[in-house]
Amino acid sequence: MTLRAGATRGLLPLLLLVVVTQLLFGQVQIRDSKQAVDEEYTKKIREYTTEAFFNSPWTDYLPASKTVPTPAAVLGPIAGAPGKLPYSIEVYQ
Secondary structure, three states: OOOOHHHHHHHHHHHHHHHHHHHHOOOOOOOOOOOOEOHHHHHHHHHHOOOHHHOOOOOOOOEOOOOOOOHHHHHOOOOOOOOOOOOHHHHHO
């Protein structure tokens, strides 16, 4: 069963209302303040994002982990960094 275009358009404002309400009343926690942050990678994210409105609280930092490798360790330099625009084949590898 598929949704019609009108029904889909009607769901978007409702979803937005729910998210905004939860943010305003503190029911959605964007980031755990006790979670360690990879400062070096986060600095690069902010440096390479040309305007703050291109980012969001969900993507403007990188959590640090002792068990999960960073994207830099797996993918190399940040895509979009000066002089770095990878081909899709590089990303898929």
